[in-house]
Amino acid sequence: MAGQDRPELVAAPDETALEAAFQARVDAETRIEPRDWMPEKYRRFMIRQISQHAHSEYVGMLPEGNWITRAPTLRRKAALLAKIQDEAGHAAYLYSAAETLGTTRDQTLEDLHSGKAKYSSIFNYPVLTWADIGTIGWLVDGAAIVNQVALCRTSYGPYARAMVRICKEESFHQRQGFEIMTTLAHGAPEQKEMAQDALNRWWWPALMMFGPHDADSPNSEIAFKWKVKRQSNDELRQRFVDMTIPQADFLGLSVPDPDLTWNETTGHYDFGPIDWDEFWRVVKGDGLCNRDRLDARRSAHEDGAWVREAAMAHAEKKRAAKQNVA
């Protein structure tokens, strides 16, 4: 149900009055729906955020997909397959939500393939061992859950509904990851070492998933005003750290941060500085796997083009044959 007949293009009544009415609805916690009037800036903001989120779900399948055939047991393989299938679903829900704002699926994918649209930087890190699969489920899906739970009450209806569905499915992703980590951390010394090594490599990138500090996050102010987000990057990051450290303690693993301490006064963990240069380097395309991920995504799309075309041609042929009979 894409917004074909967008009211603001049909007539231009007083923009300011419309915008005030829009903001009043947002302030009253009324969800904005696809056919409601919305400022063009809001529409573009939401398209950017939702498609970026969809791309992250999509690209997130690539590093894990490499490990399906190398999963150590059938139980692990079934879980990983199901998780990856969920991520494809998450991407599909979100691409549909973006389409309700008047974009096309092809355009959205085109923006990913051309490098114009971003996806979460975390997926530009290599997945070196089986312990990385455990760590991804535990930390990366764990961080995603913290972010996504916060988005379940976002102001745009289709996005919020997609988030509710995604959050329901996400919990098993984190738990299967933690189960892998538990097995490794309580296994042979080499297994425990492998688990620690994976945690060492993924800890800081996981903290970066929450985005820059609030002061350096240019979009934050407007996102709060429109109630796209309700908690700051730093608040969510802190919540994640507070949740995760006791879990690492349980595993007998330690996060690679010499500054990490429990702060009696605040009731939170204090942690060391994040390497934002690394963050921006990876965002701008110079992570270890940026090129691989995009190449894999592009060739999957291009190699599958004939299938999409053939299915469409077949459907049209069937439709025509039916019409001839009638």
Added chain:
Amino acid sequence: MTTAKEWPLWEVFIRSRDGLHHKHAGSLHAPDAELAIQNARDLYTRRSEGVSSWVIPSADIVASEPADKESLFDPAASKVYRHPTFYTIPDEVTNI
């Protein structure tokens, strides 16, 4: 290259249990109705969320205009006499 022609968009409705209505679950792209049903199975019922599904081309859905919301739906707000609680029944009268 990308296909010039996108697969059409479908709206998916799922009946979660026998005896309940079909409810809008979301949308998806598919070349025809048959594949829309298949894709809906994979996309919206991976955890036994349904026992029956409907798919409808999104282009065929007719929706009310947001601008008509007041004229369409507000009149009902003043018709409280359509609700049972509007009527006063003496306390000693039961089963009504």
